[in-house]
Amino acid sequence: MPTFSDRIDGLRPSPIRTILSVVDRPGMVSFAGGLPATTMLPDWSGSFAPDLLQYGPSEGEPALRRAVAERLRALGVDAPDDRVIILSGSQQGIDLVAKLLVDPGTVTAVEQPTYLAALQVFRFYGARFTDLADPTASLAYAVPTFANPTGACMSDAARAALADACRDSGTVLFEDDPYRELAYDAVDRAPIVARMHGASWVYQGSFSKTFAPGLRLGFMTASADLFDRLVILKQAVDLHSSRLSQQIVLDAVSDGDWTDRLERLADFYRARRDDFDSLLTRYLGDLADWRRPSGGLFFWLTLRDRIDTRTLLDDAVAAGVAFMPGEEFYADEPELGTMRLNFSHSDSADADRGLAILADLIAERIAARSR
């Protein structure tokens, strides 16, 4: 059994939840919920089912959960239809997992560097960070496929090793996989949790990259020993995710065009990546090192002269270009002279202009240091 946070001791299924699960039965009169009269809801007939305006199930819309589960099973993940939660964005999943597992002092293994908003949430609940290889960790958080911020993709051997290590040490593996569909080269990217039958794990993905961030939708599945508690926690934070957003995403993934859409996305971003790579070589080839990422949204740069890039940011913004200092992505002591550059959002002209400005600033700063 995983070690739950102390908070979980008092967690009980809500009686509301239990009751709401029966009120949809035909012929049932419900005085239980606090539901508006359906006739007084806005009239959206024609656009959307009026039902979508009412309260819905905490786990999410059944048809969307089914669609997600089918895709996950095709990847080898043990995800029955009823073991999927629709999230209000995958950021929410990090909060739920931290609530479930992290107490002050809980040893939490992370990649270094890693997604900074995950570090913030785990730290908020009191996590003590360690490396992914640490067998004393209760929880291991990883973005194995096109990591944020490095863009790195774990090899098949590394995936197998992490799965085995977590299983052997009883560490819950939390695999965060928002970039999976943004793959530009042929690489290993089978979900690690697909190798973890019988162990404790959580896996989540996002519709922000494949569809639209503004709708705030992601999804989560987990091993059976964790799933029910995650649903109760989900209910406690927002009852359920926007049903309208869910219907729109369901329509999109059910559309025959969805697979083509993912291919078009990958083609488009692959071209942006290659263009950005050329521009980096032109402007920063003498100043920094990087590996061209095989997927995802970011280049990770290491400056040859290790200036703290946090001190560059104000000047860069004043000059009209924003970036993420790499130092922010470390749990403990940051590696100086690193930066994360997003290549998906800027077109070629903007990327050219922005990188030229950035290269000038870095060169100036280095020159100033050596004077």
Place this chain on the structure above:
Amino acid sequence: MPTFSDRIDGLRPSPIRTILSVVDRPGMVSFAGGLPATTMLPDWSGSFAPDLLQYGPSEGEPALRRAVAERLRALGVDAPDDRVIILSGSQQGIDLVAKLLVDPGTVTAVEQPTYLAALQVFRFYGARFTDLADPTASLAYAVPTFANPTGACMSDAARAALADACRDSGTVLFEDDPYRELAYDAVDRAPIVARMHGASWVYQGSFSKTFAPGLRLGFMTASADLFDRLVILKQAVDLHSSRLSQQIVLDAVSDGDWTDRLERLADFYRARRDDFDSLLTRYLGDLADWRRPSGGLFFWLTLRDRIDTRTLLDDAVAAGVAFMPGEEFYADEPELGTMRLNFSHSDSADADRGLAILADLIAERIAARSR
């Protein structure tokens, strides 16, 4: 200063947030975020601004925040435009406030009975419950206007007393006000926090009752000493609320019909309340006592023979009627023989049928006890 939870010590504004606040400047090239290419977002031209599909501000859409702030100021609340957060439903606000203020053992004052999903969240973070009048409380949670579950509405004198008591004892008042617009009689309902200038307070409301629950939108404002931290906490749980939901609600509240809509709602539910009251008298007049609520969505019944209504629920559901046992709404020892009945959702025929079934069950149970 209020006593923040231990978790808050490590809370820092996210560098992402700081950077995202400048990337919208004209001419700025941003390599900072992880934004999709706008050209690869779904094409919604005609229906919605494509902008809505991108990531948005954690506080919410500025125009919706402004619309909410104007309404709150008209009620006397000290809510500048920039001190409003749009929530993913007001359930989320309860989680945010608990994160901000509740540690294991934190003395938390509540009405008895009160909203059970608030009790669950506060309990989850370790709250120790006490009565609203307790001056040792760090936090007081109240639903003064058409309370859930009782439907009670605090008098002006009670509101003044609670405001004074919280101010005197340095207790943060958290006023939860989802039912304000569903007022059927002329009663005092000025927000208590409007009397609390200079003290620490949080106020929240919901669009679930006035518009549609399925969109999951609410709003929060707070005294200046609490507000910034609440925004950071909001960002950590879901980055921001669905922008599509926000736009739809903004369109609705900006519509000239909004005020009429609220009046139609109140008229409709007033008629349902009166009808339900008559049916209650017919079927349960000899079995229970209640006060006709001046607003909100619920009747609160006290059975003359105090059977534990939790033990009635299975039989009731089997007979085709669901209700909420009142016992679930107490922080500590429940008062037996209480029940919450929602009157907004069922039409007259359903209400008639459901109450007839319920009355029979209660009468049977009482007869069985006295045999």
